Amino acid sequence: AQKVTQAQTEISVVEKEDVTLDCVYETRDTTYYLFWYKQPPSGELVFLIRRNSFDEQNEISGRYSWNFQKSTSSFNFTITASQVVDSAVYFCALSERNNNAGNMLTFGGGTRLMVKP
Amino acid sequence: GAVVSQHPSRVICKSGTSVKIECRSLDFQATTMFWYRQFPKQSLMLMATSNEGSKATYEQGVEKDKFLINHASLTLSTLTVTSAHPEDSSFYICSARALGLAGGETQYFGPGTRLLVL
Numbered sequence: 623a624q625k626v627t628q629a630q631t632e633i634s635v636v637e638k639e640d641v642t643l644d645c646v647y648e649t650r651d652t653t654y655y656l657f658w659y660k661q662p663p664s665g666e667l668v669f670l671i672r673r674n675s676f677d678e679q680n681e682i683s684g685r686y687s688w689n690f691q692k693s694t695s696s697f698n699f700t701i702t703a704s705q706v707v708d709s710a711v712y713f714c715a716l717s718e719r720n721n722n723a724g725n726m727l728t729f730g731g732g733t734r735l736m737v738k739p
Numbered sequence: 740g741a742v743v744s745q746h747p748s749r750v751i752c753k754s755g756t757s758v759k760i761e762c763r764s765l766d767f768q769a770t771t772m773f774w775y776r777q778f779p780k781q782s783l784m785l786m787a788t789s790n791e792g793s794k795a796t797y798e799q800g801v802e803k804d805k806f807l808i809n810h811a812s813l814t815l816s817t818l819t820v821t822s823a824h825p826e827d828s829s830f831y832i833c834s835a836r837a838l839g840l841a842g843g844e845t846q847y848f849g850p851g852t853r854l855l856v857l
Contacts, residue, residue, distance in 0.1 A: 655844075659848070665851040669846075727785070729783050731781075
């Protein structure tokens with residue numbers, strides 16, 4: 623069975639600080655996908671990134687960067703120079719490839735990030 | 740691209756009534772949509788997988804007669820909460836599966852529906 627753990631339930635930082643959100647996953651499959659979603663107070667989940675299990679290259683998108691390490695089963699997310707608008711709940715999720723219609727997502731518990739001005 | 744809408748965004752109803760929530764993929768076709776439920780300060784719980792043209796697949800513990808799902812077209816899935824009770828009050832979110840380049844897929848989520856049953 624697959625599992626996603628986000629050990630940090632809440633993080634509070636001051637604006638302009640860098641912050642890293644941890645994500646550790648468990649899966650028996652060799653082919654899988656990892657995701658990060660952002661859920662602002664409005665409730666909508668915003669897709670941030672998808673990474674497949676064969677691509678361990680780190681990715682940077684503006685102030686966001688992701689560090690995928692299969693050796694430690696981790697897919698951590700760093701926000702550089704955080705801003706108040708980054709305040710949200712961030713979810714890490716795992717999807718295994720299977721033969722059924724629709725790969726199901728397993729979500730972590732989420733990390734609530736509060737960025738104070 | 741990959742926009743998913745959900746309607747209504749908020750609904751308040753009396754106990755015993757039924758409520759229908761619509762989920763639409765606006766700029767892509769989705770053979771598969773998913774329905775989630777989220778309680779305050781908790782993660783998302785998958786309720787069911789909705790497949791166009793076939794019956795939905797429900798997760799363990801989710802009553803199929805309570806939460807009716809209809810995936811009538813490639814862009815529309817509906818969730819009907821029948822005979823709603825206060826314990827059904829929650830945030831319901833749908834997602835639609837979009838195939839990505841070079842394989843793989845991503846779920847794009849709707850804005851959610853807040854249901855309050857009095």
